Amino acid sequence: MLYLYQFELCPYCEKVRFILDYKRLDYSKIEVTPGVGQLELLRLSGKTQVPVLKDGESIITDSTEIANYLERKYPEPALIPRDALQKGQCLLIEAWADASIGVNSRKAFVGALNQYGNFRSSILPRETPDFLKSLVRSVPGELLDLVGTGLGLGGESVKEALKNLKQDLEALSLILANRPYLTGSQPTLADFAVAGLSLTLKFPSGTYLNIPEELKGKGIPGLADHSAYDVFFNWRDRLYADYRKDQGPTNNFDPTPTSIEIN
Ligand SMILES: N[C@@H](CCC(=O)N[C@@H](CS)C(=O)NCC(=O)O)C(=O)O
Secondary structure, three states: OEEEEEOOOOHHHHHHHHHHHHOOOOEEEEEOOOOHHHHHHHHHHOOOOOOEEEEOOEEEEOHHHHHHHHHHHOOOOOOOOOOHHHHHHHHHHHHHHHHHHHHHHHHHHHHHHHHOHHHHHHOOOOOOOHHHHHHHHHOOHHHHHHHHHHOOOOHHHHHHHHHHHHHHHHHHHHHHOOOOOOOOOOOOHHHHHHHHHOHHHEOOOOOOOOOOHHHOOOEOOOOOOOHHHHHHHHHHHHHHHHHOOOOOOOOOOOOOOOOOOOO
16 A cells, blocks of 8 residues: 655645556655654655655655656656656656746645635634634734735735746747647646646645645636636646546544554
8 A cells, every 4th residue: 555645735745646547556645744744754755854655664845756666666647758858858848837837836726825815714614613613714914915925925026936937938938839748749748737736826726635625626827717727727627537536525524633643
């Protein structure tokens, strides 16, 4: 059995979940507790970041390393093209997606949480008492922005991230208006990286993830709802429908992390 140590809302974990589903591999998700669980993860893997994959005695960290490991150990269906040109494009797009979409989408997500009280309260668990939800909703965005600035996630940094993401989505839409997948006629690591890393730009509307109903199909205003990026989000919906495993109805969003157990 494969075990994926993860955060449900982590785009790098979604990239790995896409790859595992594409290769039709069964796996168990282990939700890591931020903080204390990451210390346990450090003992297991030498890193505090998710995703981490455990396959028997093998422990693999980092989404790119995990993708390469899975391709070596479970070669069919292939994730990386054999054709040299396509392979080069695939590896380049994957590395670019990690660095650009992954990093900028995190900033844009924090920016949207700061700006929109309803978005902020919708990531709270269903059982959260109403008074707490409205409290979270009513914290002034300016105050959160100020806190964010101290963490390098303030208004200016968010604006820059949104500008970069618009350029990324435009470039991807141009490619996808002319091809079914990013490097040709078959999906590759490039597609699953881009689709996974764009998770928080717009959450998929299907039952692929254990997230609150209110979040499904929602995303960052100006990106998720802009018709200029319809080609991109339609391509991603198709990728979800064709390759991502449907988990069935998950009506009781419970983000309570399972404390990870390390032998
Ligand atoms: N390069 C890593 C990035 C993974 C990453 O940034 N993970 C984030 C969650 S999306 C994380 O674990 N953050 C917690 C931390 O850095 O302590 C990969 O590709 O797996």
